Amino acid sequence: MWRPPERIKWKPQPGDWPSKEAADGSRLFSPVSLGSVVLEQRTWIPAMVPWRATGDGFVTPQVLDWYGRFARGRPGAIVVEATGIREIPSGPLLRIGDDRFIDGLQRLVETVRRESDGHTRLFIQLIDFLSIRRRPDPERFLREFLEITDVHRDTLSAADWDEELIRDHLVSMEDADLDDVLDERELESLRMGYRERVTDTHLPQVAELPKVLPDLFASAAVRAKTAGFDGVELHYAHAYTMSSMLSRLNTRDDGYGGTLENRLRLPLEVFGAVREAVGDDYTVGCRYLADDIIDGGNTVEDAARIGFAFADAGMNFLSLSRGGRFEDAQQPSVGAAAYPYTGPSGYECMPQYFSDEQGPFGRNFEPAARIRRYIRSAGHDTPVVVTGGVHGFQQAERILSEDNGDIVGFARQALADPDWFLKVRLGRGDENIVCEYTNYCEALDQKHVPVTCKLWDRVNMDEDGILKTPDGKRRLTAAVWEPDLDIDEALSE
Secondary structure, X not given: OOOOOOOEEOOOOOOOOOXXXXXXXXXXXXXXXXXXEEEOOOXXXXXXXXXXXXXXXXXXXXXXXXXXXXXHOOOOEEEEEEEEOOOOOOOOOOEOOOHHHHHHXXXXXXXXXXXXXXXXXXXXXXXXXXXXXXXXOHHHHHHHXXXXXXXXXXXXXXXXXXXXXXXXXXXXXXXXHHHHOOOHHHHHHHHOOOEOOOXXXXXXXXXXXXXXXXXXXXHHHHHHHHHOOOEEEEEEOOOOHHHHHHOOOOOXXXXXXXXXXXXXXXXXXXXXXXXXXXXXOOEEEEEEEOOOXXXXXXXXXHHHHHHHHHXXXXXXXXXXXXXXXXXXXXXXXXXXXXXXXXXXXXXXXXXXXXXXXXXXXXXXXXXXXXXXXXXXXXOOOOXXXXXXXXXXXXXXXXXXXXXXOOEEEOOHHHHHOOOHHHHHXXXXXXXXXXXXXXXXXXXXXXXXXOOOXXXXXXXXXXXXXXXXXXXXXXXXXXXXXXXXXXXXXXXXX
């Protein structure tokens, strides 16, 4: 994983915790409307993939346990993990590409309603992604996967060689010498693993994205509404299809790439199809990037114009992230797939406690504030969700009081202590488990194994009824916080 060369070690500084009276009077614990949905408070748990679904995308008891545990802390909203809209294998990631998934998703909604006592709103994030393959064994790639062309023959001066001889020669070459024989995409497939791009319009499945994605997203949104979710979040961020359509790196020449107007075309068509399918009274927003953080990618200025276009189209909220792209990912080991959070852009998305002079906390605050100001100056009051290393009440309250955001997202902090929200509201913030930002959770995510937190996953392992990882070495959710009071009565005082 890439880290800033300065390697300055930072510690979380949550600051003073408010009394119950101060929390009651804060902006953080005040309501906010997202279209027809009202959040009781401006706290938000962004989508995190916990790798707990079945291999074919169904809800499991482990999924219900995961989201139910977050719901017990009563945040304003939870966004369910990136959920695949297509009928394609995607490992233990939730899916919503067919009606057969609805029953399990309904149980998920019911679990969150019950565990939060009806106080937490629930959204589901809808995602599309293109094909990516694991980094191959070099010899196998050169002997089986590489398509031998006349370009290779000309470069090797091997016009009269048969294909087997050419492959034998390529296998015998030093890795560095292959730079002179293979083109950029072939080298990438050899050293990183094959990956489709939205610009690969010579591939029928990529060329047809504008034809198929609006209906796929719209059908998924209807299933989400049927399952009882309060709304959907369209995943337009990071390394995936819709973010790549938005990026400056999208050079498609079919009217869906090049200029910003063209790059916005498919994301807006998807939103339009979703809106038509679910109606005007259903909450629909998106998560997108405040900055691509890659050479030639979108800047904050681009993101501001994108945010205006989304607000102008009628999206009910905008949730801002940053980075997390494939373009600067580190080379995976043979047999592993590239992970888009391993390079500098990935660090900006999930910065760690070893950082530079800026530190790991709040790196997205200033870009988000600029984007929000741009949208407001254009006359739109679309709520903006700000995230990025938030772990203290004062930090969150400042974002809101200075009009730099409308809702505050807590991802890793909520994972470290799902009860953060309740504890702060009850004036017991000093009992919080504060995230250390070691990115232990991120390392598990990269391996596509159940994500947990090092601060609690080996605590009270003999506790009755807890779910554990298949190897039995880690618990899957944090121990339940049991304050010595009636929560509803205390909150109403």
